[in-house]
Amino acid sequence: MDEKPLYEGCLTVAGGNFDNAGEVSASIKTILKKMGLPSDVVRKAALVTYESEINIVSYARRGMIRLHVVPGSIMIEAIDEGPGIPDIELAMQPGYSTASPRIREMGFGAGMGLCNIKSFSDMFKISSEVGRGTYLKMIIKTNRDPLNS
Amino acid sequence: MDLESIVKAFDLRIRSGEDKLKAEIRGGYTGDLLSDVIGNSKEGDIWITRQVHQNIVAVASLKEHAGIILVQGCEPAKDTLDKAIKEGVPILVSDLSAFELTGRIYNFIKPLPTARR
Numbered sequence: 127m128d129e130k131p132l133y134e135g136c137l138t139v140a141g142g143n144f145d146n147a148g149e150v151s152a153s154i155k156t157i158l159k160k161m162g163l164p165s166d167v168v169r170k171a172a173l174v175t176y177e178s179e180i181n182i183v184s185y186a187r188r189g190m191i192r193l194h195v196v197p198g199s200i201m202i203e204a205i206d207e208g209p210g211i212p213d214i215e216l217a218m219q220p221g222y223s224t225a226s227p228r229i230r231e232m233g234f235g236a237g238m239g240l241c242n243i244k245s246f247s248d249m250f251k252i253s254s255e256v257g258r259g260t261y262l263k264m265i266i267k268t269n270r271d272p273l274n275s
Numbered sequence: 276m277d278l279e280s281i282v283k284a285f286d287l288r289i290r291s292g293e294d295k296l297k298a299e300i301r302g303g304y305t306g307d308l309l310s311d312v313i314g315n316s317k318e319g320d321i322w323i324t325r326q327v328h329q330n331i332v333a334v335a336s337l338k339e340h341a342g343i344i345l346v347q348g349c350e351p352a353k354d355t356l357d358k359a360i361k362e363g364v365p366i367l368v369s370d371l372s373a374f375e376l377t378g379r380i381y382n383f384i385k386p387l388p389t390a391r392r
Contacts, residue, residue, distance in 0.1 A: 144330065147333065148337070152337075169339065176309065176333065176337050177390060216307070232328055233331075235312065236308035236309070238310035245314065
């Protein structure tokens with residue numbers, strides 16, 4: 127990741143705002159599409175961003191999503207200020223969720239968000255500090271470089 | 276099989292995306308849990324749900340679904356409809372239950388098992 131980035135950007139996500147949820151992932155999708163990246167890669171990047179965005183909206187006070195594209199890969203980081211996750215192993219289990227009834231009513235909180243992020247990413251890292259927030263790092267490999275296409 | 280054939284065969288009411296009805300349907304997915312739909316549906320699927328809030332448009336758009344069918348005569352919320360029109364996502368309405376509509380559409384399009392698509 128020390129090569130000169132092809133794209134670098136940072137977008138903020140407000141906690142609790144379900145109405146605008148999905149805007150960051152939609153922007154990221156547009157940016158990556160314009161760069162000429164393959165559609166399956168763009169879709170995966172948009173989906174991991176969407177799940178991260180929903181997590182920030184559902185649980186955190188605020189957060190940001192950073193996009194960093196270099197030849198060969200896309201890195202997405204989701205950083206939030208929120209309650210943090212006390213037991214990451216438990217949170218990674220399919221079906222485990224601490225979502226409120228309000229969140230569940232909208233069809234979120236199935237306990238599959240982090241599993242989806244893991245399965246759509248080529249590399250996924252999560253760390254969290256209770257009372258401070260959560261950090262997600264996702265890397266998606268791009269088999270075709272936008273510069274060479 | 277295109278979306279228009281399904282609209283006609285099941286008397287679906289078109290609420291948005293009239294110009295996207297030529298989209299090819301490759302299969303479908305039925306569910307109300309958004310992360311389940313994100314994780315398990317495929318692009319080109321028709322998504323059957325009874326969720327009506329605007330996040331369904333984001334999910335269908337990100338997953339590149341051919342369209343959304345709302346069951347039990349549920350109408351999209353106003354924000355949902357505005358967003359669907361803006362993003363060109365077809366929303367269709369059926370009076371049938373999710374169970375009945377899924378079964379009928381499955382028999383109509385006879386999709387390949389998901390693993391082979």
